[in-house]
Amino acid sequence: MNNDLTQFSEITRNYKKIASELPASVQLVAVSKTHPASIVQHIYDQGQKVFGENKVQELVEKQAILPKDIQWHLIGHLQKNKVKYIAPFIDTIQSVDSEKLLEEIDRQAEKNNRKIKVLLQLKIAEEETKFGLEIHEAKEIFSNYLNGKFPNIEVTGLMGMATFTEDKDQVKKEFTYLKQIFDKLSFQRKLETLSMGMSDDYPVAIECGANSVRVGSAIFGHRNYNL
Numbered sequence: 001m002n003n004d005l006t007q008f009s010e011i012t013r014n015y016k017k018i019a020s021e022l023p024a025s026v027q028l029v030a031v032s033k034t035h036p037a038s039i040v041q042h043i044y045d046q047g048q049k050v051f052g053e054n055k056v057q058e059l060v061e062k063q064a065i066l067p068k069d070i071q072w073h074l075i076g077h078l079q080k081n082k083v084k085y086i087a088p089f090i091d092t093i094q095s096v097d098s099e100k101l102l103e104e105i106d107r108q109a110e111k112n113n114r115k116i117k118v119l120l121q122l123k124i125a126e127e128e129t130k131f132g133l134e135i136h137e138a139k140e141i142f143s144n145y146l147n148g149k150f151p152n153i154e155v156t157g158l159m160g161m162a163t164f165t166e167d168k169d170q171v172k173k174e175f176t177y178l179k180q181i182f183d184k185l186s187f188q189r190k191l192e193t194l195s196m197g198m199s200d201d202y203p204v205a206i207e208c209g210a211n212s213v214r215v216g217s218a219i220f221g222h223r224n225y226n227l
Contacts, residue, residue: 007221008042014219015043022213026206029073029195031216037062039220044070052094052214056082063089075159075214077131080104084111092117094159094195094214097131099141102150109152116152119159119195122181124174126163135181142185157193157212158182162201171201175208182209 015030022028029052032040040051044067053059054076063072071091078095086093087108096102096118109116120141123132133141138158145155160178162171175196182194197205199218206213 027212029214031214035220037065056085060085083108087112094119095121097121106150106152115154117154117156119157121159124160124178157191159195171204175205179209
């Protein structure tokens with residue numbers, strides 16, 4: 001029990017420190033993947049309302065038992081056949097990496113009589129394993145969107161993940177590039193959200209223009225408790 005209380009105290013300290021240091025213009029998405037609902041509830045009680053999850057099943061299970069005013073963001077790779085499970089409640093899908101996926105989100109949003117906010121995930125990292133759209137694909141999708149192709153979708157911005165490296169100049173270059181694309185698309189229709197930066201690199205991301213960061217381990221630590 002004492003160990004659990006220590007965990008809660010550490011998480012609270014981490015959360016309050018990060019939340020207090022972020023500029024008011026930057027949204028904190030607390031990435032709660034692999035952490036139990038009790039921990040999410042605890043951070044919610046500290047005032048956090050936006051949480052990010054990677055996997056659909058885990059997200060659905062948590063959403064069913066946690067406060068209904070939580071804004072859930074799906075930040076992991078999403079398969080088309082799983083969109084239907086989150087369409088009734090999801091606030092934002094940050095990981096749209098194909099037009100086929102966007103078409104399915106649009107279909108499911110219509111079935112649920114709602115608009116779903118999405119971010120187009122762009123491939124900016126040099127690593128081959130990262131999901132994401134090529135720049136020309138994102139531009140084409142955005143053009144189709146502006147021409148009314150996805151009436152039940154609201155494209156609110158872009159998301160990207162930098163290369164996992166100690167080289168801060170490399171990370172900065174990739175984030176700066178995404179910000180340039182964000183600004184160019186915003187000339188066509190103003191975008192609201194530029195989501196880039198995670199626990200290891202969110203200060204660099206903010207420096208480069210991010211107004212939404214996805215922070216998990218810097219808040220929650222690594223999952224080594226038993227609740």
